[in-house]
Amino acid sequence: MSKSSAAVIERSSARGRGRPRSEQARTAILQSTLDLLKEVGFNELSIESIAARAEVGKATVYRWWPNKAALVIDAFVSVVGEELGFKSKGSVQNALRDQMRRWTVVFRSPLGRIVASVIGAGQSEPEILEAFREHWVEPRRREAREMLKRGIKNGEIKDLDPDTILDILYGPLYFRLLVQNTPLSSDFADVVLSAITPGLFQ
Numbered sequence: 749m750s751k752s753s754a755a756v757i758e759r760s761s762a763r764g765r766g767r768p769r770s771e772q773a774r775t776a777i778l779q780s781t782l783d784l785l786k787e788v789g790f791n792e793l794s795i796e797s798i799a800a801r802a803e804v805g806k807a808t809v810y811r812w813w814p815n816k817a818a819l820v821i822d823a824f825v826s827v828v829g830e831e832l833g834f835k836s837k838g839s840v841q842n843a844l845r846d847q848m849r850r851w852t853v854v855f856r857s858p859l860g861r862i863v864a865s866v867i868g869a870g871q872s873e874p875e876i877l878e879a880f881r882e883h884w885v886e887p888r889r890r891e892a893r894e895m896l897k898r899g900i901k902n903g904e905i906k907d908l909d910p911d912t913i914l915d916i917l918y919g920p921l922y923f924r925l926l927v928q929n930t931p932l933s934s935d936f937a938d939v940v941l942s943a944i945t946p947g948l949f950q
Contacts, residue, residue, distance in 0.1 A: 773802065773808055776802040776803065776804065777798060777799075777802045777804060777808070777809055777819070778819075778822065778823045779802070780801035780802040781793070781820060782823050784798060785823070785862050786858065790816075790820060790862060790865035790866060790869060791869065793820070795816055798819070814879075815875060816876075817866055817869070817870070817873075817875065817876040817880060818882070818883055820862065820866060821866065821879060821884045824862060824863060825884065825887075832847065832850060832888070833891065834846075834847050834891060834892065840896065840898070840904050840949075841941070841945070841949055843895060844941060845937070845941055848917065848918075848937035848938075848941060849937050849938070851918075851921060852921065852934050853934065855921070855925050855932060856931070856932045863880075863884070863925070866879075866880050867880060868926070889914060892910070892914055893914075896910040896914075903950055904950060905949060905950065906948060906949070908948070913948065917940060920936075920940050921936075921937065921940070924936065
């Protein structure tokens with residue numbers, strides 16, 4: 749795990765101190781999930797082992813998450829969710845470039861391999877893919893859609909379907925994450941955005 753990701757996990761643990769018991773349990777579950785993922789990977793991970801590591805009952809885990817995939821994605825989001833938001837206050841183009849570059853940094857770390865494992869497992873288990881879409885893809889897309897719609901309204905972006913724009917932008921990044929034909933890099937994010945700039949921005 750990268751130093752930045754490890755630091756975020758450490759801060760997440762520190763924030764758990766002094767919280768109400770239910771929130772302490774939830775934080776412990778998320779942290780235990782991340783720890784066990786590093787040790788055994790997604791396929792060997794179980795709700796039983798997570799509950800035992802967090803010192804809670806299985807019922808406590810299932811109170812918040814319906815299955816292992818939903819829990820793993822929430823654990824991932826707890827570490828990188830804020831980091832991967834659209835932070836730039838300038839143009840939509842700059843906001844996209846900044847976020848896509850940060851995306852590549854996170855996804856080429858061990859955390860990215862966790863997500864790749866979840867997507868891979870989801871090809872044969874539809875509930876895993878559904879959890880990935882619900883807990884990771886859709887919340888990120890909701891934020892991105894609103895930003896793109898603002899860009900369309902103010903004339904910065906051509907009047908195109910926001911979901912199609914996102915597929916074009918992030919499809920190549922996910923391809924490199926999953927297929928690993930060539931390294932996933934920040935420079936590649938720049939190339940992808942530059943390639944579609946003539947057809948996207950006014």
